Amino acid sequence: xxxxAHRPAQGATTHWRxxxxxxxxxxxxxxxxxxxxxxxxxxxxxxxxxxxxxxxDRARVVFCEVKTRSGTExxxxxxxxxxxxxxxxxxxAHQWLRTFRVGWCRTRYDVVTVLACPGExxxxxxxxxxx
Numbered sequence: 001x002x003x004x005a006h007r008p009a010q011g012a013t014t015h016w017r018x019x020x021x022x023x024x025x026x027x028x029x030x031x032x033x034x035x036x037x038x039x040x041x042x043x044x045x046x047x048x049x050x051x052x053x054x055x056x057d058r059a060r061v062v063f064c065e066v067k068t069r070s071g072t073e074x075x076x077x078x079x080x081x082x083x084x085x086x087x088x089x090x091x092x093a094h095q096w097l098r099t100f101r102v103g104w105c106r107t108r109y110d111v112v113t114v115l116a117c118p119g120e121x122x123x124x125x126x127x128x129x130x131x
Contacts, residue, residue, distance in 0.1 A: 020068060020070070020116075021068050022043075023068070024066055024067075024114035024122075025042070025052055025053065025068070027122055027124055028052075028053065028064070028066045028114060028124060029053055031112065031124045032053065032064065032126065033055075035126070037055040037056065037057050037062060038055060038056050039053065039054075040054045040055055040056055041053070041054035041096065044092075044096060045092070046095045046096070046099070048088065048091035048094075048095050049088040049089060049091060049092040050092060051063055051089065051092050052065055052066040053066060053112075054093075054096060059106060060105060060107055060108050061093075061097070061102065061106070061107050061108075062107070062108045062109075062110055063089060063090075063092075063093040063096070063107065063108070063109050064111070064112055065086075065110070065111050065130075066111075066114065067080050067081065067111065067112075067113050068113075068114040068115075068116065069113070069114070069115055069116070070115075070116050070117060070118065071117055072115070076113070077114070077115060078113050081111050081130065081131065086109065086131040089109060089131075090109065108128065108129055109129065109130060110126065110128050110130055111126075111130040111131075112124060112127070113125045
């Protein structure tokens with residue numbers, strides 16, 4: 001019998017990853033709100049892409065990409081935010097500003113990582129002005 005017989009079906013794996021990511025976004029949102037930011041949008045999507053969290057610190061709009069991982073065997077969660085991903089977030093952010101008719105305002109692009117290794121408490125790290 002091969003190892004393939006014991007792997008979850010593709011749909012089950014995809015569902016688990018999506019739920020794990022949403023759980024990480026919930027932790028990140030709570031962390032940022034406890035730090036004083038106000039949540040404006042969550043999982044907002046448009047043709048250009050998706051914004052995990054949109055918040056404000058009352059001085060600017062903060063677009064936050066959240067990366068949740070269960071280990072570091074493939075690198076740190078923050079390393080998965082490539083220049084291409086950052087550009088998609090920027091394009092989606094511009095569309096968010098247009099959609100909600102926000103005139104000129106200061107913006108910032110942050111990354112929050114959630115590292116949830118089995119048997120350990122999740123670690124949340126906020127990287128301001130990440131890109």
